Amino acid sequence: MIEKVLKQEERISLALRSLYKTYGYQPYKMSKFEEYDLYVANKEFLVGDGVITFNDTDGKLLALKPDVTLSIIRNSADKAGKRKVYYDENVYRVSAKTKQFKEIRQVGLECIGAIDLYDEYETLTLAAGSLAAISENFVLDVSHLGVLSAVLDSVCTDKAFQRAAMGYLAEKNVHETEHLCDQFGVGADGKKTLLTLFTAYGEMNAVLDKIAPVCKGKAKAAYKKLQSLCKLLSSSNYADKIRLDFSVVNDMNYYSDVVFKGFIDGVAEGVLSGGRYDKMMARLGRNAGAIGFAVYLDLLDGFNEEKSATDVDVAVLYDAKTSLSQLTKTVEKLVKKGCSVSTQTAEGVVRAKETVDLRGCKR
Numbered sequence: 001m002i003e004k005v006l007k008q009e010e011r012i013s014l015a016l017r018s019l020y021k022t023y024g025y026q027p028y029k030m031s032k033f034e035e036y037d038l039y040v041a042n043k044e045f046l047v048g049d050g051v052i053t054f055n056d057t058d059g060k061l062l063a064l065k066p067d068v069t070l071s072i073i074r075n076s077a078d079k080a081g082k083r084k085v086y087y088d089e090n091v092y093r094v095s096a097k098t099k100q101f102k103e104i105r106q107v108g109l110e111c112i113g114a115i116d117l118y119d120e121y122e123t124l125t126l127a128a129g130s131l132a133a134i135s136e137n138f139v140l141d142v143s144h145l146g147v148l149s150a151v152l153d154s155v156c157t158d159k160a161f162q163r164a165a166m167g168y169l170a171e172k173n174v175h176e177t178e179h180l181c182d183q184f185g186v187g188a189d190g191k192k193t194l195l196t197l198f199t200a201y202g203e204m205n206a207v208l209d210k211i212a213p214v215c216k217g218k219a220k221a222a223y224k225k226l227q228s229l230c231k232l233l234s235s236s237n238y239a240d241k242i243r244l245d246f247s248v249v250n251d252m253n254y255y256s257d258v259v260f261k262g263f264i265d266g267v268a269e270g271v272l273s274g275g276r277y278d279k280m281m282a283r284l285g286r287n288a289g290a291i292g293f294a295v296y297l298d299l300l301d302g303f304n305e306e307k308s309a310t311d312v313d314v315a316v317l318y319d320a321k322t323s324l325s326q327l328t329k330t331v332e333k334l335v336k337k338g339c340s341v342s343t344q345t346a347e348g349v350v351r352a353k354e355t356v357d358l359r360g361c362k363r
Helices: 008-022 038-040 069-076 115-135 146-155 159-171 174-183 188-197 203-212 219-232 276-283 323-337
Strands: 033-035 054-055 061-064 082-094 101-113 138-144 202-203 242-245 259-265 272-276 291-296 314-315 342-346 352-355
Touching: 008 082, 008 101, 008 115, 033 038, 038 314, 054 174, 069 082, 069 101, 069 291, 101 115, 115 138, 115 219, 115 259, 115 272, 115 291, 138 219, 146 159, 146 188, 146 219, 159 174, 188 203, 202 203, 203 219, 203 242, 219 242, 259 291, 276 291, 276 314, 323 342
Parallel strands: 138 242, 314 342, 314 352
Antiparallel strands: 033 061, 054 061, 082 101, 101 291, 138 259, 202 242, 259 272, 272 291
16 A cells, blocks of 8 residues: 555665665764765765855855765774665766756665675666666666776876877767877777777677777786676676676775666666765775775656656535535445545646545535
8 A cells, every 4th residue: 555655766666775774884874964074075976066165153164965974984984894885865966968966866775884796786787776766677787897897097197198098988989089099199909999988788608708809917816807897797687787888987096996877768868877885985094995886767757657647536525514524424335445635625626536525424
């Protein structure tokens, strides 16, 4: 009965929280207001621009919930083992579409501590499981910044080149990548190496085979890490839904190693985003690794939601002559039968499958 009246967003949130709790993640509740300094110092880490701020009574500048991950990092301490938390929070950011502040609902998880290969595997399978809870038609695209940064260094160490190349990679723009190589004097071998990585997409083992010849030197160690992760993922329930795609890029000042993005059929944007952010932890003076992701429920508005032809099961009409005793008994009887009921003094206010007219009923 409860699930019957839940909105789609609530049903998804409930399913995700239940999934995370099953794997030992504990709930995290973010403070509504937090000190602004953390967010202004790491604004590049935020998904969107703009933070709502105001002065507290003591003059301290506070921010209205712009990011959950930074809050979790600030409110945790380095200790043995791992801290595993999940959250269901509304954050406030500037919308890329409207350029106005928007309330965005996120459900996600973070694992902080001595992150190892199993943690990466578990996080990725939980990300895939999160997408599966929304739709069976999904794909999880995975990239590895360790491989990407090492290959870029082997081609050209100029930071301007690397920044531009990352932008073209995210757009999958091969033509501009070739032009960029010519601009910076990258030879034929370097160009071939870069384009091999830039055009690699698809089934995990097929992509690993394709990029193996260009993963030399420092890239070889990162490649082996990715290979080990893919071996685990290949035996998971979601192996056929996971793809390697090096166009999934995040800021290398914050993220390291594995990054990923999730898509579902019918929604143009990625509804899930995450990765390993050890560099972010180091920037904040933390001696720990971290990995996590967020599901953006606001992007699912109207997705696959059936539009009901009615608002309630039964509309009960009454007027000033109607016995209130008869009205209450009628409503209670219908509710006990499992019906949703709306009492009204006029017809046509709500759309109902059935109408019970008690107008003029004096019993």
